[in-house]
Amino acid sequence: MYRNFSKLALSAVAALSLLSGAATAAEWRGWNIHVEGYPNTVAMDKFAELLGEKTDGEITLQMFHGGTLGSQPDAIEQVRLGGLEIGNFNLGPIGPIASAANVVSLPFIFKDVPHMFRVLEGEGGKMIADGMTAKGLVPLAWYDAGARSFYNAGKPINAPTDVSGMKVRVMNNDLYSGMISQLGGNPSPMAFAEVYQALKTGVVDGAENNWPSYESTGHFEVAGYYSLSQHLIIPECLCINADAYNGLSDELKAAVTEAAIESAELQRELWAEREEASRKKVETAGVVTNEVADKAPFQEAMMPVYEAYLSENPDLRPLVELIRATD
Ligand code: GTR
Secondary structure, rough: HHHHHHHHHHHHHHHHHHHHHHOOEEEEEEOOOOOOOOHHHHHHHHHHHHHHHHHOOEEEEEEEEEEEOOHHHHHHHHHHOOOOOOEEEOOOOOOOOOOOOOHOOOOOOOOOHHHHHHHHHOOOHHHHHHHOOOOEEEEEEEOOOOOOOEOOOOOOOOHHHHHHOOOOEEOOOOHHHHHHHOOOOEEEOOHHHHHHHHHOOOOOOEEEEHHHHHHHHOOOHHOEEEEEEEEEEEOOOEEEEEHHHOOOOOOHHHHHHHHHHHHHHHHHHHHHHHHHHHHHHHHHHOOEEEOOOHHHHHHHOOOOHHHHHHHHOHHHHHHHHHHHHOO
């Protein structure tokens, strides 16, 4: 009874504010998987602060860090459906939903991080963003997530045969499972939060990630060999629910986008510092790092992964070619 009354009262308030044309302040909620102090965490907090400033308090954002609102695949669904408005996502787990965005998950597709950003800033980035937007996720800005390399407890990895027989954790995406299978390993898709325990108890032998995540999660404590395969360079987005974005006035859209771009500038600066700091920290703690002198055998083993992607998405061949043609 009480509940019905308050629902009625609320809809009366909403109707009144519509009639009077009064703008109702929006309170958004944002998801982030990382811990305090991580570049993305600091940059998301900055985004929240800038959002308040640039919209004169019309939009406020409450950030939930450390994955407290759920796993990344769940949060992606939440932002798509509007249960949450904002998320910092890796494009890896977005790929299964938006096939154009999955192009970044083809191993060795980018030469290096600057190449990835050049692609994102051009026509390729537009194709990826359009594909995501069509699925309800608008990327406002791109964050840096460096390059991902393999790590494990037993030995350095120098050639695909070193991965053979290894159980390796991957993010939820068939391309990554295919990648490990092609190297002769056994892929184990698993949520980020479960990986530490899985490495520690031997449920998996290894995993793959960038320096900052390898360090911030403590994975280096239980998997002390880090081999610089750099097989994946996956960007991250600062994403917004499409309806929340499309419902904004042009002024508010501009303010939100500006805040996102400034947040991404900060994230990229902090990222560069953290990559160095994380590497130093884990090496000081005794991690054994090796360069992979010859990446060609890894790259050649990925041919079937590319073929599978292109036969499922023949329309995306031009995007793959565009990336390859970008200097
Ligand atoms: C990190 C990334 C996270 C998450 C994680 C993982 O590098 O920033 O969003 O994707 O990797 O491996 O699950």
